[in-house]
Amino acid sequence: MQAPRVAIVGGGILGTVLAYRLAQAGASVTVLERAERLGGLAASMDFDGHQVDRFYHVITPSDDRMIAMAEELGLGDDLRYSPSGVGFFIDGALHPFNGIGDFLRFTPLSPLQRARLGWFVAQCQVRRGYEGLDRTPLEPWLRRHCGKAVVERIWRPLLDSRFESKPDGLPATYLWARTRRMSSARKGAGKGEVMGHVVGGHQRLVDAVVAAASSHGATFQCGVAVERLALTDDAVTGVVVGGETLRFDLTVVTLQPPALRFLLPDKLTRLMEPYPRRYLGVVCLVLKTKASLSPYYSVNICEPTPITTVVETSHVVGTEHTDGLRLVYVPRYCDPEAPDQTESDQSIYDRYTAQVARVVPSFSHEDVVSWTVQRARLVEPVHEIGFQLAPIWPGIPGLALASNAQIYPWLLNGNSVMGFAEGVAEDAVTRLGLLG
Numbered sequence: 001m002q003a004p005r006v007a008i009v010g011g012g013i014l015g016t017v018l019a020y021r022l023a024q025a026g027a028s029v030t031v032l033e034r035a036e037r038l039g040g041l042a043a044s045m046d047f048d049g050h051q052v053d054r055f056y057h058v059i060t061p062s063d064d065r066m067i068a069m070a071e072e073l074g075l076g077d078d079l080r081y082s083p084s085g086v087g088f089f090i091d092g093a094l095h096p097f098n099g100i101g102d103f104l105r106f107t108p109l110s111p112l113q114r115a116r117l118g119w120f121v122a123q124c125q126v127r128r129g130y131e132g133l134d135r136t137p138l139e140p141w142l143r144r145h146c147g148k149a150v151v152e153r154i155w156r157p158l159l160d161s162r163f164e165s166k167p168d169g170l171p172a173t174y175l176w177a178r179t180r181r182m183s184s185a186r187k188g189a190g191k192g193e194v195m196g197h198v199v200g201g202h203q204r205l206v207d208a209v210v211a212a213a214s215s216h217g218a219t220f221q222c223g224v225a226v227e228r229l230a231l232t233d234d235a236v237t238g239v240v241v242g243g244e245t246l247r248f249d250l251t252v253v254t255l256q257p258p259a260l261r262f263l264l265p266d267k268l269t270r271l272m273e274p275y276p277r278r279y280l281g282v283v284c285l286v287l288k289t290k291a292s293l294s295p296y297y298s299v300n301i302c303e304p305t306p307i308t309t310v311v312e313t314s315h316v317v318g319t320e321h322t323d324g325l326r327l328v329y330v331p332r333y334c335d336p337e338a339p340d341q342t343e344s345d346q347s348i349y350d351r352y353t354a355q356v357a358r359v360v361p362s363f364s365h366e367d368v369v370s371w372t373v374q375r376a377r378l379v380e381p382v383h384e385i386g387f388q389l390a391p392i393w394p395g396i397p398g399l400a401l402a403s404n405a406q407i408y409p410w411l412l413n414g415n416s417v418m419g420f421a422e423g424v425a426e427d428a429v430t431r432l433g434l435l436g
């Protein structure tokens with residue numbers, strides 16, 4: 001019996017893990033990736049002779065799927081964990097926020113306000129399910145649990161910087177999931193956060209997945225732009241590349257929905273209806289510096305700001321791979337068509353580092369060895385109250401749609417994407433008759 005032929009459009013974490021599990025089960029898998037390198041948003045880049053993450057990534061101790069995959073592929077001994085440290089920039093000053101001692105000394109909030117914030121975090125930790133929260137508006141829910149002052153001082157500025165001052169319509173699941181994940185990074189009562197990485201970054205884990213999939217017969221083609229899906233008698237029969245139809249028994253599209261739209265024949269544009277209407281992109285200034293900027297892995301900025309945060313990943317990933325130089329990521333999450341997406345790199349550097357200098361007054365341009373600006377127009381969907389997840393199997397023979405827009409309520413990170421991919425693969429294995 002001939003193995004079912006499967007095309008996977010997109011070679012990020014989702015596509016590569018899906019390819020690995022399907023090839024393991026006996027499918028004949030081909031991955032088609034438009035970029036010249038696999039990994040998607042998790043890919044690395046050459047930064048003046050150093051291989052570093054294009055965008056910042058970490059692994060928390062509760063990221064069970066990523067940890068299990070690293071161990072399965074022989075990278076378990078290369079998992080490293082470090083105290084990460086978090087700071088808050090508020091009222092023009094930087095405050096540590098690591099463990100119970102810092103929490104009790106957090107003077108921007110009164111004792112009563114700190115107590116309400118602590119109560120809120122504890123409630124998120126103990127609440128296992130999100131039932132009802134997906135229909136609960138975020139800001140009224142925060143006001144009810146934290147009080148108006150905590151919302152205005154802490155949550156509203158953070159939400160504004162993350163969602164371009166347009167956080168209205170978000171469900172309570174957004175902060176419930178985020179708080180649970182960050183709480184999982186804390187080791188022991190009253191301790192600060194601990195975060196980790198695979199030596200070599202997410203790219204090394206992706207490369208190991210690709211190697212394992214290839215050993216089971218999967219093939220990966222980079223620099224290949226899929227033009228559209230091939231449709232015959234209301235069934236998807238493959239993909240069109242360079243004007244030629246490549247035939248497959250199953251085509252799995254892992255692209256974000258705005259990109260998926262360009263592949264759909266007119267008869268299938270209705271498949272776009274369940275997807276979110278709003279997406280966020282990112283513009284990220286990456287600095288290589290001689291000295292550390294602050295003792296914190298990340299800084300939450302609680303004031304109007306042109307950036308979202310300051311992340312010094314060297315606190316977690318070390319400096320061995322950068323010859324002792326520090327890596328600092330300064331992102332701004334923004335709409336795909338925001339001016340930042342087309343603004344000159346020099347202007348981005350000037351504006352973003354001006355804010356960095358406010359947060360870290362010791363910042364000096366003389367310490368910057370090199371810098372680059374990385375952009376991605378589609379990073380994550382914005383799920384609003386009342387949405388329904390689009391189906392993975394939309395009722396079109398030969399087609400599956402599996403994108404980051406179908407991961408909810410969990411945050412979009414390597415762990416949630418990997419878990420989603422393995423769930424899709426398990427379902428596909430059954431549908432393709434590969435079990436037993």
